[in-house]
Amino acid sequence: MAVQPKKNEMPVQKASERARNFKEVALGYDMETAVAEAGRCLNCKNKPCIEGCPVNISIPEFILKVKNRDFDGAYSVLSENSSLPAVCGRVCPQETQCESKCTLGIKFEPVGIGRLERFVADYHNSKSEIKIDLPESNGRKVAVIGSGPSGLTCAGDLAKKGYKVTVFEALHLAGGVLVYGIPEFRLPKEIVKKEVETLKQYGVDIQTNVIIGKTLTVDELFEEGYEAVFVGSGAGLPKFMGIKGESLKGVYSANEFLTRANLMKAYDSTSQTPIMKAKNVAVVGGGNVAMDSARTALRLGAENVYIVYRRSMDELPARKEEVEHAEEEGIKFEILRNPVEIIGYSNPDDRRDPKNGFVTGIKVRKCELGDPDERGRRRPVEIEGSEYIIDVDCVIMSIGTSPNPLIKSTTKGLEVNSRGGIIVEENTGKTSKKGVYAGGDAVTGAATVILAMGAGKTAAKAIDEYLTKKYNFSKKQNNVDMSTVFNLTDVVAMSQEINIYNDGNVFKCYPDESEYNEIVSAWSDMTNDSHEMPAFGVSLDRETRKAKESGLWVEFVFGKQLEYNGMPFENLLINVAKGYQGFNLIRYSSKYGYDGRCFYLDLVNKNMTNFYNILCDFS
Numbered sequence: 001m002a003v004q005p006k007k008n009e010m011p012v013q014k015a016s017e018r019a020r021n022f023k024e025v026a027l028g029y030d031m032e033t034a035v036a037e038a039g040r041c042l043n044c045k046n047k048p049c050i051e052g053c054p055v056n057i058s059i060p061e062f063i064l065k066v067k068n069r070d071f072d073g074a075y076s077v078l079s080e081n082s083s084l085p086a087v088c089g090r091v092c093p094q095e096t097q098c099e100s101k102c103t104l105g106i107k108f109e110p111v112g113i114g115r116l117e118r119f120v121a122d123y124h125n126s127k128s129e130i131k132i133d134l135p136e137s138n139g140r141k142v143a144v145i146g147s148g149p150s151g152l153t154c155a156g157d158l159a160k161k162g163y164k165v166t167v168f169e170a171l172h173l174a175g176g177v178l179v180y181g182i183p184e185f186r187l188p189k190e191i192v193k194k195e196v197e198t199l200k201q202y203g204v205d206i207q208t209n210v211i212i213g214k215t216l217t218v219d220e221l222f223e224e225g226y227e228a229v230f231v232g233s234g235a236g237l238p239k240f241m242g243i244k245g246e247s248l249k250g251v252y253s254a255n256e257f258l259t260r261a262n263l264m265k266a267y268d269s270t271s272q273t274p275i276m277k278a279k280n281v282a283v284v285g286g287g288n289v290a291m292d293s294a295r296t297a298l299r300l301g302a303e304n305v306y307i308v309y310r311r312s313m314d315e316l317p318a319r320k321e322e323v324e325h326a327e328e329e330g331i332k333f334e335i336l337r338n339p340v341e342i343i344g345y346s347n348p349d350d351r352r353d354p355k356n357g358f359v360t361g362i363k364v365r366k367c368e369l370g371d372p373d374e375r376g377r378r379r380p381v382e383i384e385g386s387e388y389i390i391d392v393d394c395v396i397m398s399i400g401t402s403p404n405p406l407i408k409s410t411t412k413g414l415e416v417n418s419r420g421g422i423i424v425e426e427n428t429g430k431t432s433k434k435g436v437y438a439g440g441d442a443v444t445g446a447a448t449v450i451l452a453m454g455a456g457k458t459a460a461k462a463i464d465e466y467l468t469k470k471y472n473f474s475k476k477q478n479n480v481d482m483s484t485v486f487n488l489t490d491v492v493a494m495s496q497e498i499n500i501y502n503d504g505n506v507f508k509c510y511p512d513e514s515e516y517n518e519i520v521s522a523w524s525d526m527t528n529d530s531h532e533m534p535a536f537g538v539s540l541d542r543e544t545r546k547a548k549e550s551g552l553w554v555e556f557v558f559g560k561q562l563e564y565n566g567m568p569f570e571n572l573l574i575n576v577a578k579g580y581q582g583f584n585l586i587r588y589s590s591k592y593g594y595d596g597r598c599f600y601l602d603l604v605n606k607n608m609t610n611f612y613n614i615l616c617d618f619s
């Protein structure tokens, strides 16, 4: 059968109507159109589209399921690699990613992969009841800073593995740029809300209005018992050009302008958020943020909105679809123009003139394209003497953002690069500070949703490996045979002769309550862990003498020799615990089983006044 050369059209609101409302522009495929579009896929053997996807979604597999009308199955395939398919289906630059690699695209238009992703996610989300399989909790706490795509993805992946995740968000709503930056007409906030609600159902606790670095520091999070921290704080610090007039009234950073309009709903007449509803607006920049600012200004009632960009249309970094939509809506492109000054009103005869200090225009200089820069994009070269003024009463600066230095400046040992991005190991997101991981714009500077999501995923995997290695929970069931319990006398006798060596890692058990605090601090120094250490616990090398003096000590060096008289050493420890002051074992966690490197006990004393959590890490 002949291949349909063009993508199936996705219906959109008419340009003249949508330019004056904030409703979503693109309306999505219906079921029949989605099935027809899926039918265009060749199901190629070499699957080049997957290579183009930063999170390696099994694209042909999900498309085949759409073709076969198995939409739930298609969603399952998508959700294996993407935690925010409804978002990615709307905002990912597919034309430079998966669709750019599509075999069909060599001769015809590529398969509408993004449109299909959006359809499948919307189909899934439209179902009133979505079953959540709650994972068994492993009791470990992880903190996530920032609720943008990187933070939400990291939180979701960890929650699905049983971690107790708390997301700390500086703003009053979760979603990061998805709620404060990308406008409603491109990404309805209900979609983000739904994704956040799903995460909450997985047990993720989202604490808004908490600024890490002010309300709490990263180190305080560790003190509160979080065992790993993911920093997904984005790149929300706006850049300015440093030209004259940038402090005039009517000059906004795109971040401020969009936050007022989106998060603070300034477009809504019932909102109390002030925003300038200017007649003539210049937006400086050519990325997605610039397009969003321009189209928002238009919807707020502007008559003329200009994109001022120093390269040509071919170099515009914004998504192609957004540029096309902006053009259709009437945004004017002042390309190959570089701003040199923002002009303001000044009445020297009347300092109280209310118009004083307000923007009246932007002076731009014409440019031509020179040699390519290090990224291969041709450099803009200014043409001297070509300046002219565009009359505007508002200027929105959209020339990029960088990571906010707050977390770096309040976290000892966290290293950043010269652009303020947190330095991480590429394959894990591990930072220079133990237990701290990072990803998304906070690392790369302003980038894309899918890359942030991918970084959140990578870090979640690495955090899980780190904590699994540290505590080795959940991998093996270990049924301790309590019939082999010793009495205290046996234990004392035994403890004095046990001396099992390996690798020089020496751990000793001793029961002296007075040493509790010292052990805790030694333990924290060694492991960066603030877990409760019991009076009866695992002491460090330097405690040997005191432990021995206490008259009851057991010295373990774990590794090869893990048994004493055929009994697993953890049984021995349990016996010691039981013998000492009549502790009761409330959990030798089968969940946190032992495989030769660590184990985990919860004990309570006879009077039930103290709970002890013994955690032995021999990794």
Ligand SMILES: Cc1cc2nc3c(=O)[nH]c(=O)nc-3n(C[C@H](O)[C@H](O)[C@H](O)COP(=O)(O)OP(=O)(O)OC[C@H]3O[C@@H](n4cnc5c(N)ncnc54)[C@H](O)[C@@H]3O)c2cc1C
Binding pocket: 091, 092, 093, 145, 146, 147, 148, 149, 150, 151, 168, 169, 170, 171, 175, 176, 177, 178, 181, 182, 183, 210, 211, 212, 213, 232, 233, 234, 235, 236, 258, 288, 289, 292, 319, 404, 406, 407, 439, 440, 441, 442, 446, 447, 448, 449, 450, 452
């Ligand atoms: C207007 C706009 C349009 C865009 N359009 C697109 C697009 O079409 N396609 C695309 O792929 N990408 C787009 N992007 C880029 C994309 O949104 C970002 O790359 C992505 O959101 C980065 O995700 P993140 O999780 O790293 O950070 P963010 O989404 O920035 O989230 C970081 C969160 O951390 C919070 N935070 C910061 N500091 C702290 C702190 N100290 N304590 C607690 N919380 C803190 C912030 O409030 C924020 O909620 C756009 C960006 C903007 C601004």
Ligand code: SF4
Binding pocket: 040, 041, 042, 043, 044, 047, 048, 049, 050, 059, 060, 063, 101, 102, 103, 104, 110, 111, 113
């Ligand atoms: S490259 Fe295009 S046609 Fe081939 S499997 Fe992927 S989406 Fe289908």
